Amino acid sequence: MEIKVIERVYNRSMKFWIITLFPGMFEGVLGQSMMWKAQEKGLASFEVVDLREFGLGPRRQVDDSPYGGGDGMVLMAEPLFGAIEFAKERAEEEIKVVLMTPKGKRWVQSSAREWTKGGCRNYVLVCGHYEGFDERVMELVDLEVSVGDYVLTGGELPAMTVIDSVVRLIPGVLGGENSAVDESFSDGVTLEYPQYTRPEEFRGMKVPEVLLSGHHAEIAKWRRENSGRVE
Ligand code: ADE
Numbered sequence: 001m002e003i004k005v006i007e008r009v010y011n012r013s014m015k016f017w018i019i020t021l022f023p024g025m026f027e028g029v030l031g032q033s034m035m036w037k038a039q040e041k042g043l044a045s046f047e048v049v050d051l052r053e054f055g056l057g058p059r060r061q062v063d064d065s066p067y068g069g070g071d072g073m074v075l076m077a078e079p080l081f082g083a084i085e086f087a088k089e090r091a092e093e094e095i096k097v098v099l100m101t102p103k104g105k106r107w108v109q110s111s112a113r114e115w116t117k118g119g120c121r122n123y124v125l126v127c128g129h130y131e132g133f134d135e136r137v138m139e140l141v142d143l144e145v146s147v148g149d150y151v152l153t154g155g156e157l158p159a160m161t162v163i164d165s166v167v168r169l170i171p172g173v174l175g176g177e178n179s180a181v182d183e184s185f186s187d188g189v190t191l192e193y194p195q196y197t198r199p200e201e202f203r204g205m206k207v208p209e210v211l212l213s214g215h216h217a218e219i220a221k222w223r224r225e226n227s228g229r230v231e
Pocket of ligand 1: 100102146148149152155
């Protein structure tokens with residue numbers, strides 16, 4: 001199997017700022033498993049910023065009804081500017097502002113790979129809710145990202161998806177320094193093939209013979225032939 005030579009240097013650590021009205025949603029995701037390990041190893045760090053803190057007046061208002069009428073509420077420009085500028089002021093180097101929205105650019109495996117390869121190491125992910133954002137926030141936004149052609153109730157799950165897919169590619173997060181290389185096969189796509197572990201037979205279902213053969217070339221061929229591709 002041909003392994004592609006990685007020409008570009010991968011980021012050694014990354015920082016994510018998450019702007020949300022629901023900071024509690026991130027506790028479980030960032031506090032466990034790989035995301036937790038990445039922080040423990042100093043490879044990733046996260047700062048969850050509560051948009052409500054930047055709300056207006058005694059009730060810390062963050063949304064209002066849309067000009068021109070219509071259902072639902074729109075996130076106001078002022079709290080959004082406040083929270084984004086708060087993150088930008090604290091970032092020690094270049095930082096990109098990313099809006100999570102169903103009309104954004106589709107997030108795919110190669111997007112995650114781009115983020116981990118050099119360049120920018122700091123990202124602010126802005127999670128919307130309700131009917132959308134006051135368009136004037138676009139003044140501060142570098143990129144709009146969608147995780148798929150469906151509308152979720154907020155940008156939190158998309159932000160978690162983006163973060164997870166990026167952080168697991170930082171060398172060292174998944175154990176081996178070169179684990180990201182393992183995924184980058186000849187044409188730069190990730191190949192996902194069927195996997196088996198013990199026992200060799202379960203309820204009459206057997207592990208394919210070739211995987212027990214110890215014949216590396218044959219195994220590699222079988223895996224290529226049985227791969228689904230992730231862009
Ligand atoms: N917010 C709501 N739906 C979304 C989606 N599909 N992608 C990104 N952000 C969203």
